Amino acid sequence: MSVYENPPADDGGPTGFSVRQVVGSLGESDWRRLGGCMFAALVFALMTGTSGNAQHLTAGVTGSLFKPRVVVFIVLGLALWALMTTWTRYRDDIRAGLEPFRKTKAEITGNQWVQLGVFAAVLLIAILVPPLLSVFWQQVLVSQIGIFVLLAIGLNVVVGFAGLLDLGYIAFYAIGAYTAAYWTGYPDSKPGHISPLPVHPPFHLNPFFVFPLAVVVCLIAGLLLGAPTLRLRGDYLAIVTLGFGEIVRIVINNSESVTNGPRGAFGIPHFSVNFGFLKYKWTLDLMPYWYLLLAMIVIVFILFRQLENSRVGRAWTAIREDEVAAAATGIPTLKYKLMAFAIGASTSGLAGVVFASQIGFVAPDNFVLINSLLVLVYVIFGGMGSLPGAVAGASFLIWLPNELRDYVAPQDRFIYFGALLVVMMIFRPQGVFPSRRRAREIGLAEAGAGGADAMGAPDGVMPR
Amino acid sequence: MTAPPVEQVDAVSGIEDPVVHVANLTLRFGGVTSLADVSLAVARGEILAVIGPNGAGKTSLFNCLTGVYVGEKGTISFLPRPGVSVPLAGRKPHRITQLGIARTFQNIRLFNALTAIENVKIGVESRQATGPIGAMLRLPRTRREERASDARAAELLEFVGLRAQANRLASALSYGEQRRLEIARALATQPALLLLDEPAAGTNPAEKVDLERLIRRINVEMGLSVLLIEHDMRLVMSVAARVAVLNFGRLIAAGAPAEVQRNPAVIEAYLGAADDEGGSGAAPG
Numbered sequence: 001m002s003v004y005e006n007p008p009a010d011d012g013g014p015t016g017f018s019v020r021q022v023v024g025s026l027g028e029s030d031w032r033r034l035g036g037c038m039f040a041a042l043v044f045a046l047m048t049g050t051s052g053n054a055q056h057l058t059a060g061v062t063g064s065l066f067k068p069r070v071v072v073f074i075v076l077g078l079a080l081w082a083l084m085t086t087w088t089r090y091r092d093d094i095r096a097g098l099e100p101f102r103k104t105k106a107e108i109t110g111n112q113w114v115q116l117g118v119f120a121a122v123l124l125i126a127i128l129v130p131p132l133l134s135v136f137w138q139q140v141l142v143s144q145i146g147i148f149v150l151l152a153i154g155l156n157v158v159v160g161f162a163g164l165l166d167l168g169y170i171a172f173y174a175i176g177a178y179t180a181a182y183w184t185g186y187p188d189s190k191p192g193h194i195s196p197l198p199v200h201p202p203f204h205l206n207p208f209f210v211f212p213l214a215v216v217v218c219l220i221a222g223l224l225l226g227a228p229t230l231r232l233r234g235d236y237l238a239i240v241t242l243g244f245g246e247i248v249r250i251v252i253n254n255s256e257s258v259t260n261g262p263r264g265a266f267g268i269p270h271f272s273v274n275f276g277f278l279k280y281k282w283t284l285d286l287m288p289y290w291y292l293l294l295a296m297i298v299i300v301f302i303l304f305r306q307l308e309n310s311r312v313g314r315a316w317t318a319i320r321e322d323e324v325a326a327a328a329t330g331i332p333t334l335k336y337k338l339m340a341f342a343i344g345a346s347t348s349g350l351a352g353v354v355f356a357s358q359i360g361f362v363a364p365d366n367f368v369l370i371n372s373l374l375v376l377v378y379v380i381f382g383g384m385g386s387l388p389g390a391v392a393g394a395s396f397l398i399w400l401p402n403e404l405r406d407y408v409a410p411q412d413r414f415i416y417f418g419a420l421l422v423v424m425m426i427f428r429p430q431g432v433f434p435s436r437r438r439a440r441e442i443g444l445a446e447a448g449a450g451g452a453d454a455m456g457a458p459d460g461v462m463p464r
Numbered sequence: 465m466t467a468p469p470v471e472q473v474d475a476v477s478g479i480e481d482p483v484v485h486v487a488n489l490t491l492r493f494g495g496v497t498s499l500a501d502v503s504l505a506v507a508r509g510e511i512l513a514v515i516g517p518n519g520a521g522k523t524s525l526f527n528c529l530t531g532v533y534v535g536e537k538g539t540i541s542f543l544p545r546p547g548v549s550v551p552l553a554g555r556k557p558h559r560i561t562q563l564g565i566a567r568t569f570q571n572i573r574l575f576n577a578l579t580a581i582e583n584v585k586i587g588v589e590s591r592q593a594t595g596p597i598g599a600m601l602r603l604p605r606t607r608r609e610e611r612a613s614d615a616r617a618a619e620l621l622e623f624v625g626l627r628a629q630a631n632r633l634a635s636a637l638s639y640g641e642q643r644r645l646e647i648a649r650a651l652a653t654q655p656a657l658l659l660l661d662e663p664a665a666g667t668n669p670a671e672k673v674d675l676e677r678l679i680r681r682i683n684v685e686m687g688l689s690v691l692l693i694e695h696d697m698r699l700v701m702s703v704a705a706r707v708a709v710l711n712f713g714r715l716i717a718a719g720a721p722a723e724v725q726r727n728p729a730v731i732e733a734y735l736g737a738a739d740d741e742g743g744s745g746a747a748p749g
Contacts, residue, residue, distance in 0.1 A: 303600040310599035310606065311589040311613070318575050318586050325573035328530060330561035330590025330653045339596055440577035444635055 026085075033088075034081050041077030045070050047415050123298065130290050137402075138286040143358060144398045146293035147351050152378040152390040153300055154347025159376065160385030160438065161313060162340035163320030164230070165238040167372050168245025172345040174252060174367040175221050176214040176352020181265035181362055183210045196265035199258050207271045207357040214349040222345030223338060230337045245372050253364040264363025268356045282357075289358050296354070300347060301387055307343075308387070308435075316340060317437055381424060383431025385438040392432055474503035475512075475708040475718035481546055483508045483657050483689040484529065484565070489538035491524055491713075498524040499535065500713040506657065508546070511683050511690040513704035513721075515697075517733060520710040522693045523570055526659050529691075530567050531557040544656045561590060566655035568646040570662045570693075576635035580626055580645050583634050584617035587652025617652065624648045624678060640671035644678065651682065657689045658682060664696045672699060679703050701725070709733065 042065065049064020056062075064070070087094070095102075108114050130141055151173060158166045178197075183205040185195030193204075205213070229240045252259045259265065271292065272281040282288050307313055315336050318326040327333050356362045375394075382393025400420070401413045408416065424431075430439045476485070482505035491499040499521045506512045514522050527533040529540060531552065540552040544564045552560055566587075575583050592613065598606040621627045624644040629637055634645060643663055650658060660679070664672050676699055682688050683703075694700050700707060700721065707724045709717040711733040717724050724730055 306602050307596060307599050311585075311592055311594045311609070312596050312599045314578070314582060314586050314589065317578060321575045321577060322573050324532070324557075325569065325575065326586075327557035328561060328567055328569075328573075329587050329649060330558050331586070332556075332558045343596060437577045440633065440635075444576050 029088075030085050033084055037077040037081035037084070038074065040080075041073040042070075044076075044419075045073040047412070047419065051409070051412075123294075126294055127291075131287055135286070138290065140398065140402050142286050142289045142293065143355070144402075145395050146290060146297065147355050148375065148378060148398055149297055149391050149394045150293065150300065150351040150354075151348055151375045152382070152394040153297065153304060153387060154344045154351070155375050156344075156379050156385065156387060156390040157304060157307075157347070158340050158344035159379055160390070160435065161308065161316040161320075162337055163316070164337060164340060165234060166241045166341070166344070167238050167369075167376065168225075168241035168243070168248070169344070169348060169375055170367050170369075170372040171245040171248035172218045172221060172348035173352045173355070173371075174248055174362075174364075175218055176349030177356040177362040177366070178252065178259065178265065178352075179214045179217050179349065180207055180210045180353040180356040181268050183213060184269050184357075194267040196268045197258065197260060206273075207269060207353060208273060210353050211350060214353045215346040218345040218349030218352075219342045222342035225345075226338045226341040230334055230341065242369070242372075245367075245369060249364050249367045249369075252367070259364075262364055264361060264365075265356075266361045268360045268362070270360070271357055289354070293354060296350060297391070300350075301391070305387055308385075312336070312339070321441065377421065381421065381431055383434035383438065386431065386433050386435035389431050389433040389435070396432075473715055473718055475706070475715060476503050476505045479505040479507045481508045481543075482506060483543055484691070485539075485541045485543070485549075486525075486529070487539045487541075489525075489528060489535045489540065491521075491528055491533055491535045497713050499528065501538070502710070502713070502715050503538075504708055504715060504718070506689050506691050507706075508543075509683070509687065509689055510705045511679065511692060511703050513692045513694055513700040513707045514710060515694065515700060515707060516710035520733075521713040522710055523661060524713075525710070526567060526661055526691075526693065529560075529659060530565060531555050531560045542657070558590075561653050561655075564654070564656040565659065566650035566653045566657075567659035568643070568650050568661055568663060570665065572639075572642050572646055574634040574642055574646055574649070576633065579631050579633055580637065581614075581617050581621060581630040583645060584620050584648050584652045585613045587649040588613045588616045588620075590653050617648075620648045620652055621645075623651070623681075625674065640667045640674070643667060643671075643675070647678065647682075651686070651688075655688060657691065660690060660692045660694075662693050662695060664694055664699050672696065675699070676703055 046061070046064045049067075049069070050059055052058060052060035052063075130138060133141070151169070155166065155169050158164050158169070181196040182199065183201050184207055185197055185199075185201050186193035186204045187200050187202055189195070189200075195201075225241070225244050229237060229244075232240060253262055255261065270282040270284075273279065280288075282292070315326070315331045318329065318331055319333050319336055323333055355366075374397075378394040378397055379390050380393070381389075381397055382391070383389030397417070397420075401417055404413050404416060430442045434442070476482075476487075479485075485505045487503050489499050489502045490497070502521070502525065504512075504514075504525075514525065516522055524533060528535050529552065531554075534554055538553075541549045542552050542560075542563055542565060543549050550563060552563075552565075555563075575586065578586075589609075592609045594606045594609050597603075618627065618630065621630050624647055626637075626641060626645055626648065629641060629645075634642065637645060643666075647658075647660070647663065663679070664675055667675060679690060679692070680703060683690055692700070692704060704721055706719060707717075707721050708715060709724060709727070709730050711729075716729045716733060717727045719727075
């Protein structure tokens, strides 16, 4: 705000702009930044360049860096550097100039009606646009985006609201899917009665009626896993849940007589409703499934929104911030953590039922560890504790690799994914649409006041 | 690591209707004795101050009372109403809060990313019944409780003089305001006994005067018993009806403020005997 009172006139004026002057005014940090930008440019050139092979081991490097194409990347790097340097120099001026807009922005985004309007607009797009898309994108929308948005919203309760790191989240999804596979079977083996699993349920259920059952089963599974483990904190809990996720997958994989083992369960029927006056059967057609998923997402979204702004949501925030103070304020911390765990688990179960019924086939391969991690990444990328963030994070990060399909070799696709996450965590750790509370916590943690999660042990308390 | 040979006293005798009764409480961390055979009672409706040099065991006493630590020996009984005695040993902190003991912390522990009023609401809501289902569906009871919580929290902010700061972040308040907000949050849990851990630490003289008045009002207007840890002697002498003195985990004196001030054991504990280097062998406080 002070030294650079009138920079554009100084630099652009006829009197004093020269390369020598600019170079002379560069500080140490500017040079370091230049190095960083050049490095990033070369990495990016490598990423997008050719791959090596057995005959030409170094082709990946020479083909990427020792070709004229590298100049483009260096120029881009320089441009990025110039932009960053300008920004750090005039940051304060720009911020001061934008201050009135920033305030109005906060007012606008904080306005309830604006939020409602955005919600309605997004919903309208989600209703009207998908029928116009290609079958490929409809498939992505239903079997990936819809399902994973639901999973991300559920995990957001566990990780975002209650601050519990769960790396085995996909296990509940598996439990939901296999619950559907079991209950949609038939008690007998008459012709036309196909049971997806070798074991037969006492009676046959339409997949629709499996929903409440899957919710209950996952709730119980969540409580069973949570009760002994939620006394653990942070990293320990993460390891235990990771173990749980793997145990569930391996048990499913190995209990061949119950689950069909690695071959999986197949022939899970589609949803159908028959209330006399209202009859409808879901089929291989994708759009009805999309609308079913959309309805579920909207309902869960609204319910969790209410939850966030209630006694329960506040209690979770308190636990996340300071467990000792929360307990001293009369919050039963273990009970609330269990609650978050169970709610997250049952949401995951819902997603499992839809998945099983839509694809008609589930196998242990659908529930590998990377899927747990991906859901976690969606939540963090979107903004922990933020429901719009979970939706946006999952949608965008699933769209990206699918979009890249046309331009990038399959083995390279996740490099972009990884690079994006790295850049994101450095420059915007709070995520795309951070929740207000979470953003404040991260701000406070960076200023050295308290942790941003319930991961570390609270100070001043003896382990008991 | 030798405690000075002083006579152990108790702060129980003469208390007919205690709100909390600590009998022969001992707390050890490995070889360090934090509390040794402490017996103390807070009379219903009184303000009792616990003083002592750093590391004397004052905060350990609070942590035992609120269930954060479990004493090795001794009993703690809480009497929310005359004649009703509840043993506290082994109970979880949140249960003790729900029974009616609330506390503040020596190093302020607010929920910093929440606003002042949200901090207090969390305290109020510890007595409410809304569960996750009710919260998700916004059932009538949930809405009623939410309104009650808003109203009560606003009242308490008014009581501690923070009404104007209701929507500011807890972390954005001044030190003195944070102290008062912590008191409001503790009061919100509807305690019968309030434990204040050095409420005046780090506050300026004007804030100290306010605090003194606030503690009196909590005692008189709300009818709460108060157990106070404090280093500021002026504050202790002016608000406390009785003073108990801890040194090296032992209770070395108890009685009226003026009496305790003249007690030779207390003077020695504070000024130190010739060969004693202050609190060098002190147990964790």
